[in-house]
Structure formats: C-alpha cells, structure tokens
Amino acid sequence: MAPKYLKRASAAESPASSPGLDVASIVKNVIEDIRQNGDAAVRKYSENFDKWSPESFKLSKEQIDATIAQVPKQTIEDIRQVQANVRRFAKAQRESIRDFELETQPGVFLGQKNVPVAVVGAYIPGGRYPLLASAHMTILTAKVAGVPHVIGATPPIAGKIPKATVAAMHMAGADEIFILGGVQAVAAMAFGTKTIHKVDFLAGPGNAFVAEGKRQLFGEIGIDLFAGPTEILIITDETADAFTVATDILSQAEHGPDSPAIILTTSEEVGRKAMAYIDELLKELPTAPLAGTSWRAFGEVIVVDSIDEAWKVADQIASEHVQVFTKNPRDALEKMSTYGALFLGENTCVSYGDKCIGTNHVLPTRKAAKYTGGLWVGKFLRTCTYQEVKSTTASGELGRLCGRAARAENFEGHARSGDLRAQKYLSDEHSWITNAGGPSVTKKAKM
Structure with missing residues (x-):
C-alpha cells in the first residue's frame, strides 16, 4: 500500500529567503564588488548589513584574550569538553586515511599521499544563534587534518563581538579570527584582500546568502557542501x-x-x-x-x-x-x-x-x-598520487602498452612517449625517432 499521510508539508519547497528577494542576484553583485574593490567593498557591506565597521575586522591577540576573559568559566569548560570529543573522533578519522606505496609489478611503484589544504576559511554563523559548535566542526577538524593556516570569520551579534563564539574559535585552533559576516566574509576570504588572507577552501554553514555565496564561489575555491x-x-x-x-x-x-x-x-x-x-x-x-x-x-x-x-x-x-x-x-x-x-x-x-x-x-x-x-577530516585533505618506474625493462614494456593504448584513441603524441621508452630500453624500432635524430637501436629488441 502507498504511504498514508497524517500531515503533509504545506510548502512546496524550502524558501531561499524572504519573499521577493532575488538572492542569487544580490549575492552576485556583492561578490563582484568585493572582487573589484576589496576591503572598501567589504567594509561597505558590513556597515550596510551588520551595522559593523570597526577599525580592524581582525581581532588582535589582546582583543581575543580580553574577550575570552569575559566568558563564564562553565562555558569555557564545556567548550573544552566538547572539543575533546570532536578532536577524538576527528583523530580517529585521520588515522583511518593512510599514505601507501605499492610495487604493482617489478620495478613499478605507485603511491598516494594525503596532503592538507594550505589555507582554510571557516565561516561560523551567528545571525540568529551564536553557533559555537560550528567552530569545533570546521576549525578544529581542519587543524586535526593538518591544515597549517585556518581563518575563522563570524558576524557580530546585535553590534557586539560574540564572546563565547570567539572563545570556541580560538580554542579550536584558529590562526586568525575576523568579526565579519555574510557574503562579504566568504567573498573576502575567497579572493583575498589587503587585510584578509586568500583561502583555498571554505567550510561552514550559513544563511541563504552565505550558502549562495559559497555556491557561486565554488570552483575558484573549494567548499565543503551546498547547504540548505x-x-x-x-x-x-x-x-x-x-x-x-x-x-x-x-x-x-x-x-x-x-x-x-x-x-x-x-x-x-x-x-x-x-x-x-x-x-x-x-x-x-x-x-x-x-x-x-x-x-x-x-x-x-x-x-x-x-x-x-x-x-x-x-x-x-x-x-x-x-x-x-x-x-x-x-x-x-x-x-x-x-x-x-x-x-x-x-x-x-x-x-x-x-x-x-x-x-x-x-x-x-x-x-x-x-x-x-x-564534513570530515578527509574534506581538508588532497589525496595525491605519485609514480616511479625504476626498472628500464618495465618502462619499455609500459611504453609498448602505452603506444598501443594511445593509438587506439588517436593520441599520437602520447603514443610516441611510450615508443621512445620501448626503443631506448627494449630496442624496438620506431622510424619517427630515428628520422627526428633521436637515439637509434643498438641491440636486438627483447620480445
């Protein structure tokens, strides 16, 4: 039988924003303005959207210390406990991802290395609620993955620095903390400005405008998820x-x-x-x-x-x-x-x-x-492969195979890379090599 509905959703789909707002167009305009005008545009939108325009959006060490000093002791202890839980699980994830090297045939070595992203931007929402937990999930997870530089950005709440959120970001391991929200934050991190370091990857949830900003920026930088x-x-x-x-x-x-x-x-x-x-x-x-x-x-x-x-x-x-x-x-x-x-x-x-x-x-x-x-530790890692052929015989045999495989696809240049090894190491005859003045065959080909 078909499922029976005691209650159905009355809305056809989740609205992206308030009725009448063209979120995609608004976000596109903000992004392009920041791309062209950098810090000046960032400050303009922060003033317009958040009524926030401090001398510097980046918190100094002294500001961070003073902010954390105002957070209740129990909140600090709770942050520490939660982050211990997140760190324990993230470390187990990292340990499940391994580098390896495999000799696939005599003299042929293939391997993989898991290399952390160099610079990550972590967006910590704060418009409706101060989402401390997002600092644990993004900043801390990136640091466990081995990311050397993590920038955290979070908006002001009612014109004030969100103290507990800053504590969570700092304790999670953020290398820089900016009190900056919305599309202006993610765009500034994506492009880089005179005062904000360019990132390679953006992580963290946000409202419809932040989500759309990440969607439009994807490709220029990496993102964790398209969030709804x-x-x-x-x-x-x-x-x-x-x-x-x-x-x-x-x-x-x-x-x-x-x-x-x-x-x-x-x-x-x-x-x-x-x-x-x-x-x-x-x-x-x-x-x-x-x-x-x-x-x-x-x-x-x-x-x-x-x-x-x-x-x-x-x-x-x-x-x-x-x-x-x-x-x-x-x-x-x-x-x-x-x-x-x-x-x-x-x-x-x-x-x-x-x-x-x-x-x-x-x-x-x-x-x-x-x-x-x-989102998990693996999102902050790039699994990179490497290859090394130490055996000349193996290289020659691969050259023969490469030549045949490439010509089946009409890739003559690829085929010739293989031919060259086959002639150098197995004495195969390839006229294009000798005609071009390349090395000649000096011994009978090995079959």
Missing part, C-alpha cells in the same frame, strides 16, 4: 515514545522557519500522539515562532505498513539527520544507505550531534546525501 535548511527524519515503530518524538522534532524545527521535520512510522497511534504533543509543546517553547512556522509549513507525518517499507521511504527522503526509534535501531545500519547521519535509539538525539557528542554536524541537505557524506 536543517532537516530531521524520525523513524519509529510502535515501541517509540511519542513525547520524545515530538520533543526531538521541535529541537530541529527551531533552526529556522523552513526546516523539514518528518515523522515516518509504522504506528498510526504513535504518529497521532506525536502530533498532539507537538501542538502542546509549541504553546510554551521559547523558539515556537520559528519551530512552529517550520512544523506547519514543512512538517510531515507518514504512516507505512512495515519497517522494511520505512527503510525504503527513508532512503528516498535522504534526510540530513535520521533518528531511529525502533525495537532494533541498529538494523538501520544494514537496511539504509542514504542519510547525512544516523542517531540510533531513543538514548541518542540529533541535538547531541549538533552540540557535543563528537561527530561532525555539517551534513548534506536537500537530498545531497545521495552523493556525498558530511
């Missing part, structure tokens, strides 16, 4: 606690007014109870204006006949976050293949991944899980 609004899918059977389902749905819906929040269940009773609890919780949730808007416009409750059908529907949804509240939650590891991150069992919530457990919270949205995973 936060998504949550909770898969349940009849064993799930509907109140927990409702609570966790709203935990992600509060990210913004356009966050898809879906309950996929084999139990209509659980689905209906969760809907009722969501209505009650929204009456007193401080972030209800955002969470409620998101739930009403993008919330769905889907009932399926079996858990096997639930796995299939979940893979089609390809959600950023998937919580599994079933009798055997680890079945999802075998049955599912398309998601940003799995959270198995009611002891495990997406909020842990967002804030403290140690896995990275920068994850694919808008079905991008069909072709990519989330």
Whole structure:
C-alpha cells in the first residue's frame, strides 16, 4: 500500500529567503564588488548589513584574550569538553586515511599521499544563534587534518563581538579570527584582500546568502557542501515514545522557519500522539515562532505498513539527520544507505550531534546525501598520487602498452612517449625517432 499521510508539508519547497528577494542576484553583485574593490567593498557591506565597521575586522591577540576573559568559566569548560570529543573522533578519522606505496609489478611503484589544504576559511554563523559548535566542526577538524593556516570569520551579534563564539574559535585552533559576516566574509576570504588572507577552501554553514555565496564561489575555491535548511527524519515503530518524538522534532524545527521535520512510522497511534504533543509543546517553547512556522509549513507525518517499507521511504527522503526509534535501531545500519547521519535509539538525539557528542554536524541537505557524506577530516585533505618506474625493462614494456593504448584513441603524441621508452630500453624500432635524430637501436629488441 502507498504511504498514508497524517500531515503533509504545506510548502512546496524550502524558501531561499524572504519573499521577493532575488538572492542569487544580490549575492552576485556583492561578490563582484568585493572582487573589484576589496576591503572598501567589504567594509561597505558590513556597515550596510551588520551595522559593523570597526577599525580592524581582525581581532588582535589582546582583543581575543580580553574577550575570552569575559566568558563564564562553565562555558569555557564545556567548550573544552566538547572539543575533546570532536578532536577524538576527528583523530580517529585521520588515522583511518593512510599514505601507501605499492610495487604493482617489478620495478613499478605507485603511491598516494594525503596532503592538507594550505589555507582554510571557516565561516561560523551567528545571525540568529551564536553557533559555537560550528567552530569545533570546521576549525578544529581542519587543524586535526593538518591544515597549517585556518581563518575563522563570524558576524557580530546585535553590534557586539560574540564572546563565547570567539572563545570556541580560538580554542579550536584558529590562526586568525575576523568579526565579519555574510557574503562579504566568504567573498573576502575567497579572493583575498589587503587585510584578509586568500583561502583555498571554505567550510561552514550559513544563511541563504552565505550558502549562495559559497555556491557561486565554488570552483575558484573549494567548499565543503551546498547547504540548505536543517532537516530531521524520525523513524519509529510502535515501541517509540511519542513525547520524545515530538520533543526531538521541535529541537530541529527551531533552526529556522523552513526546516523539514518528518515523522515516518509504522504506528498510526504513535504518529497521532506525536502530533498532539507537538501542538502542546509549541504553546510554551521559547523558539515556537520559528519551530512552529517550520512544523506547519514543512512538517510531515507518514504512516507505512512495515519497517522494511520505512527503510525504503527513508532512503528516498535522504534526510540530513535520521533518528531511529525502533525495537532494533541498529538494523538501520544494514537496511539504509542514504542519510547525512544516523542517531540510533531513543538514548541518542540529533541535538547531541549538533552540540557535543563528537561527530561532525555539517551534513548534506536537500537530498545531497545521495552523493556525498558530511564534513570530515578527509574534506581538508588532497589525496595525491605519485609514480616511479625504476626498472628500464618495465618502462619499455609500459611504453609498448602505452603506444598501443594511445593509438587506439588517436593520441599520437602520447603514443610516441611510450615508443621512445620501448626503443631506448627494449630496442624496438620506431622510424619517427630515428628520422627526428633521436637515439637509434643498438641491440636486438627483447620480445
């Protein structure tokens, strides 16, 4: 049977921004202005968008120290603990990626080295919420990967320096910290200005304008992901606690007014109870204006006949976050293949991944899980190969093979590179070499 919807999303798709705004055009104009006019344009947009125009956007060591000194001790301790969790997992990821060298045939050596990106720009959002955790996920992960220079940029909040965010950025290992937000921040890092170092790679989430900026800049620099609004899918059977389902749905819906929040269940009773609890919780949730808007416009409750059908529907949804509240939650590891991150069992919530457990919270949205995973140490590494042929006999044999393979594709120049080795090392006759004054054959060809 087809899935039954107890609630459907009322909006066709996630809006990129406020109605009437052409985000792509606005972003393109800002980017081109900064490309042409550098720091002057950066300052202009910071003044216009954030009412922020300090003498220097970059914080000095003294400013960083003074800012961190104002952060509550408990917050500093919590940052330290969370970063220890993130660092532990990131180090395990790095250790899983190895350099190697292989002798594929006598005298032929192939290898790979994993080389860190030289300069990374990390954007830490701060418009609606001070997202300390994004500093851990971007800056710290880049440093664990071995990136030698990481620039962090975060916007002011209500015209002030976000103290706890600066502490998180510094403790994560940022080499430079800029209080600068929006498209002006990512464009400045992408191009480089007189005061801001050019980066090779941009990482970190942001609003619709930042996301569009990264999209337009991709190619000139690398980026982590094309990010959209936060998504949550909770898969349940009849064993799930509907109140927990409702609570966790709203935990992600509060990210913004356009966050898809879906309950996929084999139990209509659980689905209906969760809907009722969501209505009650929204009456007193401080972030209800955002969470409620998101739930009403993008919330769905889907009932399926079996858990096997639930796995299939979940893979089609390809959600950023998937919580599994079933009798055997680890079945999802075998049955599912398309998601940003799995959270198995009611002891495990997406909020842990967002804030403290140690896995990275920068994850694919808008079905991008069909072709990519989330941000991890490997995103900051370039896997580079190398080759060395030490044996002249092997080089000659490869030359013969190269000549035949290249001529099958009509690449005569490629073929001649192979011919030359075959003549030099195996005494093959190639008239184009001798006619051009190249080395002649001095001994009988080896067959």
